[in-house]
Amino acid sequence: MSWFKRENVGSEKMAKPENGERRVKTEGLWLKCEGCREIIWKKDLEANYNVCPKCGANSRIEALTRLELLLDGAYKQFDADLASSDPLEFVDQRPYSERLATTQEATSLADALISAEGTIEGRKVQMCAMEPKFIGGSMGSVMGEKITRAIERSMAQKMPLVIISASGGARMQEGAISLMQMAKISAALMRLDEARIPYISVLTDPTTGGVTASLAMLGDLNIAEPGALIGFAGPRVIEQTIRQKLPEGFQRSEFLLKHGMLDAVVARLELKTYISKALTFFCGPVQ
Numbered sequence: 655m656s657w658f659k660r661e662n663v664g665s666e667k668m669a670k671p672e673n674g675e676r677r678v679k680t681e682g683l684w685l686k687c688e689g690c691r692e693i694i695w696k697k698d699l700e701a702n703y704n705v706c707p708k709c710g711a712n713s714r715i716e717a718l719t720r721l722e723l724l725l726d727g728a729y730k731q732f733d734a735d736l737a738s739s740d741p742l743e744f745v746d747q748r749p750y751s752e753r754l755a756t757t758q759e760a761t762s763l764a765d766a767l768i769s770a771e772g773t774i775e776g777r778k779v780q781m782c783a784m785e786p787k788f789i790g791g792s793m794g795s796v797m798g799e800k801i802t803r804a805i806e807r808s809m810a811q812k813m814p815l816v817i818i819s820a821s822g823g824a825r826m827q828e829g830a831i832s833l834m835q836m837a838k839i840s841a842a843l844m845r846l847d848e849a850r851i852p853y854i855s856v857l858t859d860p861t862t863g864g865v866t867a868s869l870a871m872l873g874d875l876n877i878a879e880p881g882a883l884i885g886f887a888g889p890r891v892i893e894q895t896i897r898q899k900l901p902e903g904f905q906r907s908e909f910l911l912k913h914g915m916l917d918a919v920v921a922r923l924e925l926k927t928y929i930s931k932a933l934t935f936f937c938g939p940v941q
């Protein structure tokens with residue numbers, strides 16, 4: 655199947671890189687790097703896991719690509735069909751159920767998180783990766799449940815846990831139910847801590863709101879990709895509240911590292927080696 659899809663991508667008319675339609679899969683061959691503003695061949699960028707070959711800026715990647723980058727090869731997925739039941743029957747500009755259905759079709763995922771078990775340089779781990787394209791990677795009941803189950807599997811099998819965050823925060827369409835996930839996950843992480851099983855939190859662009867306020871900052875190690883937006887409330891809200899201008903680079907990885915909120919900033923292509931070394935430090939060499 656993918657043979658034909660690739661053919662189509664290649665034969666597409668060249669789209670203007672600035673047309674903003676970056677979500678469509680067959681949109682064109684060139685992209686503009688947000689770091690150095692250079693035009694890059696899309697395939698070059700993709701082959702390099704969306705790290706700009708010219709300036710090293712990280713643009714967002716899908717959850718599946720993330721797992722491919724960090725895990726050794728084949729992995730097992732859990733709860734792939736778990737989907738939200740729209741408990742509030744919420745309607746904003748359009749019904750939440752409809753928004754879910756279109757997003758599910760566009761991303762081929764049931765919700766904004768992939769939960770997997772695989773190996774990192776030979777060591778078995780539980781790994782969860784958020785999908786920023788799925789309603790902003792927002793955390794609702796499904797993400798909360800999937801992460802909690804992953805934590806429970808980590809405990810049952812004494813396996814380290816790695817969670818890669820890429821999320822705008824709690825999913826407002828699920829109201830208080832999505833907020834409760836913060837408490838649920840945090841409680842499960844506390845039990846994981848008591849069981850002395852390491853949890854590494856990887857914060858990527860963007861990690862904000864309820865995800866920052868719970869699981870993303872609760873790792874035994876909290877590491878981030880360069881230049882990632884990490885925060886709770888947005889800069890405008892903070893400026894209006896404290897009535898002060900915020901400093902340069904506020905809420906970016908490097909700023910947070912400098913102010914003691916993170917343990918390390920690690921380049922995307924070095925993440926796997928870094929995590930593997932950290933796990934060896936925590937658990938000893940692979941048995």
Ligand SMILES: [Zn+2]
Nearest residue numbers: 687690706709
């Ligand atoms: Zn660049």
